[in-house]
Amino acid sequence: MPNAFAQFQPVVIKVGGSAGINYDLVCDDVAALVRDGQPVVLIHGGSDETNRISTALGKPPRTLVSAQGYTSRYTDAETLDIFAMVYAGKMNTRIVERLQKRGIDAVGLSGLDGRLLEGPRKTSVRAVENGRQILVRDDFTGKVERVNAGLLRLLIGAGYTPVVSPPACSNDGEAINVDGDRAAAAIAAALGARQLIILSNVPGLLRNFPDEASLIPAVRYSELEQALSFAEGRMKKKVLGASEAIAGGVEQVVFADARLEGPVRAAMAGRGTVISK
Amino acid sequence: MPNAFAQFQPVVIKVGGSAGINYDLVCDDVAALVRDGQPVVLIHGGSDETNRISTALGKPPRTLVSAQGYTSRYTDAETLDIFAMVYAGKMNTRIVERLQKRGIDAVGLSGLDGRLLEGPRKTSVRAVENGRQILVRDDFTGKVERVNAGLLRLLIGAGYTPVVSPPACSNDGEAINVDGDRAAAAIAAALGARQLIILSNVPGLLRNFPDEASLIPAVRYSELEQALSFAEGRMKKKVLGASEAIAGGVEQVVFADARLEGPVRAAMAGRGTVISK
Numbered sequence: 001m002p003n004a005f006a007q008f009q010p011v012v013i014k015v016g017g018s019a020g021i022n023y024d025l026v027c028d029d030v031a032a033l034v035r036d037g038q039p040v041v042l043i044h045g046g047s048d049e050t051n052r053i054s055t056a057l058g059k060p061p062r063t064l065v066s067a068q069g070y071t072s073r074y075t076d077a078e079t080l081d082i083f084a085m086v087y088a089g090k091m092n093t094r095i096v097e098r099l100q101k102r103g104i105d106a107v108g109l110s111g112l113d114g115r116l117l118e119g120p121r122k123t124s125v126r127a128v129e130n131g132r133q134i135l136v137r138d139d140f141t142g143k144v145e146r147v148n149a150g151l152l153r154l155l156i157g158a159g160y161t162p163v164v165s166p167p168a169c170s171n172d173g174e175a176i177n178v179d180g181d182r183a184a185a186a187i188a189a190a191l192g193a194r195q196l197i198i199l200s201n202v203p204g205l206l207r208n209f210p211d212e213a214s215l216i217p218a219v220r221y222s223e224l225e226q227a228l229s230f231a232e233g234r235m236k237k238k239v240l241g242a243s244e245a246i247a248g249g250v251e252q253v254v255f256a257d258a259r260l261e262g263p264v265r266a267a268m269a270g271r272g273t274v275i276s277k
Numbered sequence: 278m279p280n281a282f283a284q285f286q287p288v289v290i291k292v293g294g295s296a297g298i299n300y301d302l303v304c305d306d307v308a309a310l311v312r313d314g315q316p317v318v319l320i321h322g323g324s325d326e327t328n329r330i331s332t333a334l335g336k337p338p339r340t341l342v343s344a345q346g347y348t349s350r351y352t353d354a355e356t357l358d359i360f361a362m363v364y365a366g367k368m369n370t371r372i373v374e375r376l377q378k379r380g381i382d383a384v385g386l387s388g389l390d391g392r393l394l395e396g397p398r399k400t401s402v403r404a405v406e407n408g409r410q411i412l413v414r415d416d417f418t419g420k421v422e423r424v425n426a427g428l429l430r431l432l433i434g435a436g437y438t439p440v441v442s443p444p445a446c447s448n449d450g451e452a453i454n455v456d457g458d459r460a461a462a463a464i465a466a467a468l469g470a471r472q473l474i475i476l477s478n479v480p481g482l483l484r485n486f487p488d489e490a491s492l493i494p495a496v497r498y499s500e501l502e503q504a505l506s507f508a509e510g511r512m513k514k515k516v517l518g519a520s521e522a523i524a525g526g527v528e529q530v531v532f533a534d535a536r537l538e539g540p541v542r543a544a545m546a547g548r549g550t551v552i553s554k
Binding site: 053056057058081084085086087088089090092093094096097100101102103105106107108109110112113114115150151154155158160167169172173174175 | 330333334335358361362363364365366367369370371373374377378379380382383384385386387389390391392427428431432435437444446449450451452
């Protein structure tokens with residue numbers, strides 16, 4: 001039964017951009033899945049490398065923190081250029097290269113390509129800095145509200161493996177920074193994927209961050225609101241993404257560790273934090 | 278008759294990456310063509326911006342000059358990262374964005390995507406430096422020998438406008454630097470395009486470079502060998518590309534100026550240097 005569905009139900013895998021992630025191991029697993037006839041859509045991050053290149057170019061990263069504690073990258077036009085260079089240029093090209101070397105016919109896409117990831121740009125962003133509320137108006141960030149699933153299906157149907165990266169496309173056609181985990185959730189929902197795997201440099205959701213022994217193995221959709229209260233930093237957006245994916249019809253979201261051998265297979269087998277309805 | 282063929286015969290347009298090129302004007306024309314039902318494949322460069330970013334990152338560009346006087350960028354692994362960032366990241370994303378803002382559903386591709394541009398990596402490059410022959414072994418450059426025309430046709434057939442950028446894909450799946458003009462020639466030949474437009478920051482082939490009044494309006498294929506003798510610097514590779522395109526079945530190649538209003542329309546009407554069999 002799962003095999004009969006496989007060609008119409010890609011597994012959607014998001015791999016983060018934090019330090020310590022082993023893209024070779026992730027690509028080994030992706031290649032094995034695709035060779036076995038299981039289509040994959042791979043979404044990747046690039047935050048750590050963006051910080052490094054931004055700093056080297058004399059434009060150190062600046063993080064905005066909302067009143068609710070969500071963090072995002074301050075992305076003016078110059079930062080968006082750097083963001084596109086690292087995500088859609090270096091990271092995407094090198095991941096496609098890794099897959100091509102493994103015999104997988106990957107195609108890299110940013111969210112602007114075919115308006116793959118589309119949604120409104122925020123006209124202004126409220127943030128808290130040094131304890132004071134500030135309003136940022138030159139920020140190019142936004143939210144994914146529509147996914148061009150047709151483009152992904154066109155490519156998958158022709159035997160290609162899509163490798164997707166922010167930036168996304170605003171309703172007016174502008175390049176905008178969007179959260180990669182939530183973009184992955186939108187893709188998984190749009191494709192009717194059964195499983196969304198979110199890999200990062202932690203083993204999953206931790207009750208007492210950063211104590212890895214406090215991993216929570218399973219969370220119900222109804223408990224996600226509560227999970228938000230102890231999710232730290234970037235994990236908050238992953239929890240939000242998981243919630244949006246499940247609300248969009250995805251059966252299971254797994255937060256798992258991208259630093260291990262066989263990271264995708266381990267995640268698909270339920271190693272990490274499994275979130276389900 | 279031309280209209281009946283239009284949907285199967287894209288115009289292939291290469292726009293360079295030198296200083297002074299106006300991408301907004303090029304995208305205005307590309308958008309008008311696509312709206313009129315004429316499919317376009319756009320290939321772009323990024324050399325000037327790559328030099329700027331390389332220098333800013335403390336890795337100033339280094340040019341290799343062959344014994345025959347052809348120039349190429351010395352591209353070690355670190356340079357290729359920067360090259361991919363600028364070409365496939367910043368330049369490609371911003372050109373796709375310009376087209377999306379004009380209502381054209383562009384899709385950006387590097388030569389690694391679907392092995393769009395594939396060929397051998399040179400295992401070593403001979404060059405002349407300070408009057409002495411040197412042999413460079415850590416260079417990631419190569420030559421396009423195959424084009425995945427099927428991927429371009431798949432996208433064009435679904436209503437997308439491909440925007441293509443180096444790097445290309447070596448036979449072993451590695452990212453390699455290839456010449457953009459010759460890559461455009463290979464694409465035009467593979468698609469059976471009637472016309473290849475090569476836009477740069479000069480009006481065309483000049484008999485006495487840089488005297489723009491010495492523009493040569495027309496060159497026959499049989500005269501290209503001779504044209505090589507007065508082509509300067511980067512123009513040498515354009516002449517080589519034109520020669521390869523016409524040998525591959527393209528009827529007409531036009532070298533034209535990307536700094537003018539209506540650059541593509543002017544070129545299609547024969548303003549510049551027209552090369553034909």
